[in-house]
Each structure stands twice: as structure tokens, then as C-alpha cells.
Amino acid sequence: MYEGEIASVLVTEQQIQDKINELAKQIAADYARDGVTGDLLLVGVLKGAVMFMTDFARALPIPAQLEFMAVSSYGSATSSSGVVRILKDLDRDIAGKHVLIVEDIVDSGLTLSWLLKNLASRNPASLEVCSLLRKPEAVKVDVPVKYVGFDIPNEFVVGYGLDYAERYRDLPYIGTLDPKVYSS
Numbered sequence: 001m002y003e004g005e006i007a008s009v010l011v012t013e014q015q016i017q018d019k020i021n022e023l024a025k026q027i028a029a030d031y032a033r034d035g036v037t038g039d040l041l042l043v044g045v046l047k048g049a050v051m052f053m054t055d056f057a058r059a060l061p062i063p064a065q066l067e068f069m070a071v072s073s074y075g076s077a078t079s080s081s082g083v084v085r086i087l088k089d090l091d092r093d094i095a096g097k098h099v100l101i102v103e104d105i106v107d108s109g110l111t112l113s114w115l116l117k118n119l120a121s122r123n124p125a126s127l128e129v130c131s132l133l134r135k136p137e138a139v140k141v142d143v144p145v146k147y148v149g150f151d152i153p154n155e156f157v158v159g160y161g162l163d164y165a166e167r168y169r170d171l172p173y174i175g176t177l178d179p180k181v182y183s184s
């Protein structure tokens with residue numbers, strides 16, 4: 001699939017699934033330790049986090065409810081504009097809930113920084129972030145991300161929810177895009 005468009009595989013399907021199981025166990029243990037009894041509220045950030053959200057929710061050994069928010073900062077460009085738009089808001093009030101934002105990637109951090117402020121103002125009981133990927137070299141604004149799957153180099157990556165111009169989200173692994181794809 002996508003013959004000649006993927007330059008390399010950065011994180012394999014197996015590595016993703018192993019990491020998800022590890023994160024799910026750790027996160028369940030942390031919430032149990034903190035005495036959280038009610039269901040966790042996962043807020044998946046559409047569209048990038050959709051694959052991670054569904055795999056993570058199924059791996060999590062404690063009950064969790066699913067909500068989605070859609071925000072967009074990139075359009076079809078490969079670098080962040082810093083402009084965040086709400087395309088779809090949550091369907092309900094999160095006041096008093098234990099909220100865990102589920103993201104695919106922290107790149108510049110602008111999306112999450114904005115989202116954390118936005119959700120914090122709705123008075124959840126707790127608010128944390130779990131991101132599958134993070135690019136430490138690309139961070140423009142410092143965001144408190146409690147759970148990170150993989151720190152990756154500052155290269156443009158696609159797959160497992162991450163797109164370039166809406167393509168490649170359906171790959172089961174994370175790969176780097178051949179530069180010819182976005183230079184043409």
C-alpha cells in the first residue's frame with residue numbers, strides 16, 4: 001500500500017500495540033492509586049487520535065467512556081499554523097469528571113496547549129494527557145503531557161491516524177513520508 005511513498009517505518013504495528021498495553025496498565029494503576037472510582041472520560045482528538053483512541057480504550061483494564069472533539073490546526077500543510085479551530089465540540093458537560101485527553105502526536109504543542117486551557121475551564125475533576133507520539137525538538141510551547149508513548153525525531157510522520165493532506169491515516173504503523181510526496 002502507498003508504494004514508494006513511505007520512506008521508512010519509524011514505529012512498527014507491534015511496537016505500537018505493545019506500548020498501548022504498557023500505557024493502559026500504567027494509567028489504570030495510576031488512577032486506582034489516586035482513588036478514582038468513577039469511569040474515566042477519554043477525550044479523543046479527531047481525526048488523528050482515532051486509531052490510538054480505539055486501541056487504547058480496548059486495552060485499558062478499567063471502565064472508560066468515550067468522547068471526541070475535533071480541532072484542526074494544520075489544514076493540509078506540514079507545519080503548525082498555531083490557529084486552532086473547534087470543528088466538533090464535546091457532546092456533554094465534563095464538570096467533575098476525570099478526563100484524559102487522548103492525542104496521536106504533540107508536535108509544536110500548540111493544539112494541546114489550547115485544548116488543555118479550553119477543557120480546564122470546564123472544571124473537570126482531573127485533566128491529563130496521553131499522547132502516542134511526541135517530537136521534543138519541535139515543541140514551541142511547553143505542555144504537561146503525563147503519558148507519552150514514543151519520543152520521535154523532528155521528521156514528518158504519517159500513519160496510524162496521522163495524515164498528510166488526509167491520506168495515510170489508514171496505515172497500521174508510523175512511517176516517514178518520502179519528501180517527493182510533499183515537494184511535488
Ligand code: PRP
Nearest residue numbers: 047048072073074080107108109110111
Ligand atoms: C495534528 C495532530 C495533532 C496536532 C499536533 O492534527 O493530530 O492533533 O496536529 O500538532 P501541534 O502540536 O503542532 O499542534 P491536525 O490539526 O493535523 O488535525 P487531524 O488530527 O484531523 O489530522
Ligand code: MN
Nearest residue numbers: 045046047048
Ligand atoms: Mn490531530
Ligand code: MG
Nearest residue numbers: 048074162163
Ligand atoms: Mg492532520
